Amino acid sequence: MLEDKTDVVVLGAGIVGVSTACAARQRGMSVVLIDRREPGSETSYGNAGIISSGSIAPFNNPSLWKVLPKYLTNRHAALRWNPSWAVRNAGWVARFLADMSASRFKPRATALHGLIGASAKLHREWIVKAEASHRIRETGWLRAWRGDAISAAKQEQALLAEYGIASELLDRQAISALEPDILPVYKVGLLHTETASVDSPGAVVKAYARMFAGAGGDIRQSEVKAIAPDGDGWRVVLTGGEMSARHVVVALGPWSADILRPLGYRVPLAFERGYHREFKPNPARSLRRPVYDIDGGFIMTPMEQGIRVTSGVELTDRDAPSSFAQLDQVVPLARGVMEFGDAVGDPWRGARPTLPDSLPMIGQAPRHAGLWLAFGNQHIGFTTGPATGAAIATMIGGAAPPYDVTPFAPGRYIS
Numbered sequence: 001m002l003e004d005k006t007d008v009v010v011l012g013a014g015i016v017g018v019s020t021a022c023a024a025r026q027r028g029m030s031v032v033l034i035d036r037r038e039p040g041s042e043t044s045y046g047n048a049g050i051i052s053s054g055s056i057a058p059f060n061n062p063s064l065w066k067v068l069p070k071y072l073t074n075r076h077a078a079l080r081w082n083p084s085w086a087v088r089n090a091g092w093v094a095r096f097l098a099d100m101s102a103s104r105f106k107p108r109a110t111a112l113h114g115l116i117g118a119s120a121k122l123h124r125e126w127i128v129k130a131e132a133s134h135r136i137r138e139t140g141w142l143r144a145w146r147g148d149a150i151s152a153a154k155q156e157q158a159l160l161a162e163y164g165i166a167s168e169l170l171d172r173q174a175i176s177a178l179e180p181d182i183l184p185v186y187k188v189g190l191l192h193t194e195t196a197s198v199d200s201p202g203a204v205v206k207a208y209a210r211m212f213a214g215a216g217g218d219i220r221q222s223e224v225k226a227i228a229p230d231g232d233g234w235r236v237v238l239t240g241g242e243m244s245a246r247h248v249v250v251a252l253g254p255w256s257a258d259i260l261r262p263l264g265y266r267v268p269l270a271f272e273r274g275y276h277r278e279f280k281p282n283p284a285r286s287l288r289r290p291v292y293d294i295d296g297g298f299i300m301t302p303m304e305q306g307i308r309v310t311s312g313v314e315l316t317d318r319d320a321p322s323s324f325a326q327l328d329q330v331v332p333l334a335r336g337v338m339e340f341g342d343a344v345g346d347p348w349r350g351a352r353p354t355l356p357d358s359l360p361m362i363g364q365a366p367r368h369a370g371l372w373l374a375f376g377n378q379h380i381g382f383t384t385g386p387a388t389g390a391a392i393a394t395m396i397g398g399a400a401p402p403y404d405v406t407p408f409a410p411g412r413y414i415s
Contacts, residue, residue: 006030008396009236009245011224011259013037014044015201015382016374017251018208019389022126025217027397032218032243033209034236039219040205043253046276046350047382048299048310049201050141050290051123053116053194054165055380056109057156058358059272059313060100077329078297082316092268095356107407108359113163114403115360116380119387124196126386132207135198135304139289144175144186146295153190166193181285182338186293197290200304201382224252227259227371234370247396249372251389254318254351256375263368265414267361271351272379273314275327278306280341287338298330300338307340313379318351354378355413362391362408366415372396373410 010021013035021033033039057063071079086093099108127136145153153169160167170178170189178191198204213219225237227248236243250256257267281287281302290301297312311326324347334340353376355361360376374392377384391401 005233005244005246006032006218007245008032008247008249009034009234009243010249010251011035011227011236012251012253012256012375013039013205013209013219014042014251014253015040015205015385016253016377016388017249018205018212019122019386020249020251020374020392021217021389022208022212022215023390023393024396025212025215027393029393029396031212032220032245033212034220034222034224034238036221036223038206038221039209040202043350043352044205044382044385045202046274046348047201047379048290048301048308049198049303050301050383051120051136051196051198052141052192052380052383053120054160054167054192055116055383056112056163056165057159058099058105058108058112059378060096060358061105062100062102064100076297076312077326077333078312080312080314080323080326082320085316085320089270092270092356095268096270099357104357108357109159109163111359111404111407115384115387115408118390118403119384120196122386122390126208126211127198127204130204130207130211132204135200135204135207137197137199137289139197140191140193141195141197141290141292142175142178143190143192143292143294145188146185146293147187149188149294153188156190160192167191168193179288179291181287182291183336185337197301199302203304224259226262229368232370247370247372249374249392251374253375253381254353256353256373260365260373263365263371265365268356268413269376270315270354270356271318272354273316273318273349273351274311274379275314275322275324275347275349276308276310277327277331277347278303278308278344280344281306282339282341285339291337293333293337296330296333297326298334300334306344307334307338309334322347322349352377352379352381357412359408360384360388361410361413362388362405363395363410366411
């Protein structure tokens, strides 16, 4: 049966969907949040838990040209790619490479800076309101090089300074003082001092969802079969019935393009698949913050269950069989930096939704009033989720978002 109409139905209970639901409810709208699983159980669960102030450089930036030859060998832990996927998605690859031009870099970095700044502020507000402040660490994150990469570190520091983002350049001794329990394998480090991290991104998303429910929001667990225009609103077809809403927000991450295809939208969405595995910590050795081993192509970070080691990007089909080659490559490298014990649980895999310009879609669909798109946040979704959702809620309410959303307009790719 068709239920009474609600103001907003949000599809997807990852960090973006939950944030949208929270922000819309805070603006007094009636909101239903729908996902096939509990909040924070998919892509938003498996990341490194970093709220990064400095992730303003899109993955396809001009510096990628220098390292592209070694990535093309398909042996580097930072990037693996499926040749058959690349052939079938040649158009996406061409767009991705075209956006690596120097002229396309600064506008995208500026756009991401606005999004990230607004998001970091919301994270710090919401994590307190959600009674999860014990999960956040204001210890920054360390980007570290094994080789003599002082010029690369200084170049990155200069970029951050251009946007008013603080960082500290470190030598081997300063890195050891900062992280005394890791082995001295790094020659150069750059500490992003304004970056925070959490000990369980999935738990933080769940805390935000509880905050939403406590404010009168409605969370439902169901498969979403379809969405269709219905008069001046929308009909949402679920496994066990239907719902009606004035507005629908598609925040389904890597599944977003599927729900939009029947409406005639062809979204050029690719998937930065990533893996992690967690390990029992050594009680005598502690890791104080996330560490990104740039040469090794992995992040290791302290989590609630132990040390989480995350691998780099895998470009392939969203649902292709898992390949643990990258994870198998980086875990020994991580053990050479930090002492930790046996694995805790099985390896995890997720698919981060990515558009060719490495910017998300944030805004109303071009041909359908009341249909809002909020996805494509690639590998910084946990960082940028709150401000993505807040912008959508603000626009639904007829106001201007707190940052410029023009670069994220869906119309740049779909019409």
